[in-house]
Amino acid sequence: MRDNLGKYQIRKLLGQGASGRVFLALDTFSGNEVALKVIDSEVLKDPDLGAIRMRQFMNEASLAGKLDHPHIVKILEAVMGADHGYIAMEYVSGGTLADRLEPGIPMDLDDIIEIAFKCCGALEYAGRHGIVHRDVKPANVMISDEAEIKVSDFGAAYFHRANVTQISNIGTPLYESPEQVSGQPLTQQSDMFSLGVLLYEMSTGMQPFKADNVQIGRA
Numbered sequence: 001m002r003d004n005l006g007k008y009q010i011r012k013l014l015g016q017g018a019s020g021r022v023f024l025a026l027d028t029f030s031g032n033e034v035a036l037k038v039i040d041s042e043v044l045k046d047p048d049l050g051a052i053r054m055r056q057f058m059n060e061a062s063l064a065g066k067l068d069h070p071h072i073v074k075i076l077e078a079v080m081g082a083d084h085g086y087i088a089m090e091y092v093s094g095g096t097l098a099d100r101l102e103p104g105i106p107m108d109l110d111d112i113i114e115i116a117f118k119c120c121g122a123l124e125y126a127g128r129h130g131i132v133h134r135d136v137k138p139a140n141v142m143i144s145d146e147a148e149i150k151v152s153d154f155g156a157a158y159f160h161r162a163n164v165t166q167i168s169n170i171g172t173p174l175y176e177s178p179e180q181v182s183g184q185p186l187t188q189q190s191d192m193f194s195l196g197v198l199l200y201e202m203s204t205g206m207q208p209f210k211a212d213n214v215q216i217g218r219a
Contacts, residue, residue, distance in 0.1 A: 127188030
């Protein structure tokens with residue numbers, strides 16, 4: 001990885017996902033720190049996953065400047081090419097809800113209520129813009145050092161008003177709604193189901209569903 005991408009100066013690696021890496025970077029024009037998600041060009045060469053990963057990346061990139069809500073991570077800029085790309089996002093220091101959860105230990109009730117309230121606001125706002133997040137889970141709820149809550153990663157999102165082919169069979173099974181698992185049409189209520197799973201986990205220290213697969217039984 002070179003030291004600069006466009007106007008962004010790479011500072012350090014923050015994390016790595018299925019489609020690329022996220023860096024802490026400096027916007028040399030504004031002087032602000034950003035989180036820079038860089039797609040891995042090697043991933044795009046995979047004949048099976050390359051198209052899916054690019055569509056996820058483009059999903060998120062298409063939201064640059066569109067979702068303006070205090071509890072949604074802002075996407076500031078997106079640069080896409082045939083085999084490369086990066087997305088500059090608001091940097092939220094402090095980690096994710098996944099870092100705060102401890103197996104078997106419930107979270108403080110006041111924290112649960114605050115997280116639930118702010119996530120509901122974010123998802124309701126996205127829903128009013130025709131967007132279903134589709135991957136509400138602890139790793140996608142950011143908690144800043146100032147205890148601010150922000151929903152992140154709309155790469156799996158479903159766009160009701162989009163004139164493009166939507167990604168299917170994507171999400172995190174432990175948090176998916178029944179209609180998502182079975183490939184049925186999705187509404188904002190699907191995200192609310194996933195948030196309900198998250199609330200259960202915060203309240204009990206356990207996930208509500210355990211199974212060897214994600215198949216839904218049929219009568």
